[in-house]
Amino acid sequence: MFGSAARAHYAPAGARYRSVDVSTRIEGASPHRLVAILYEELLTRMSVLKGALGGGDATRRNDSHARVLAIIAALNTGLDHDKGGDVAGLLATLYAETGRLVGLAVRDRDVTPLDDARGIIADVATAWDQIR
Template identity: 30%
Template sequence: MFGTSYANRASAYARVGTETSVDAASPHKLILMLYDGALLALGTALVAVRNKDIPTKGQSISKAINIIDNGLKVSLDMNAGGELAGRLHALYEYMSERLLYANLHSSEAALNEVIGLLTSLREAWAGIADQATA
């Protein structure tokens, strides 16, 4: 009984910590958090594919797709971003399609491809942190 209560309290504490981080984060930091969340979900999916853990694979890939479609893609300003925003939008679409493929076929190659793309974008975004705060 104590274990369940402790687990619930720990989970609640983690949620509060995450919510506090989100509330205090700059728009630039929020995008980094989205990249990190998608990469974490895809790392979990990759391990699940290797372990033939179908439920975890599906949940993790779905979470990554949700972050890409409803976080990263939605955050694009198509008017102000011009051609770059359009290209990122198309790249996010491509990533979601590859993740659907990865889920259907348990494809490590497709997961690794998207992980590589997201990692490159995350590094580039992190590299402009000084410009974003100026």
């Protein structure tokens, strides 16, 4: 519907809106909800990365790749291995595998490993949403 020139023109406004949206969702959120927001953002950023890989947009690919890795790192850093025990260890392993698959996807410009990584995170996010 909109050409690339129109998308480029409105991209800064879209980015500001998205930043406000995320900030609004974070304010007052419980720790459980904050993790859910990270999963949502990770899945969104993985979708953007997939589009960038398919479209050959190096700038968007690099930005999305960095954001995906930052969110994975945040999720991994937030694990409490003392209280979480085996579950925290399993999540750390899943996050490491997700990061590895994302790296392969970017290196090879192949969305298949990215789809696999997205599937892992989608499963974890679904399980997380069921905990209340």
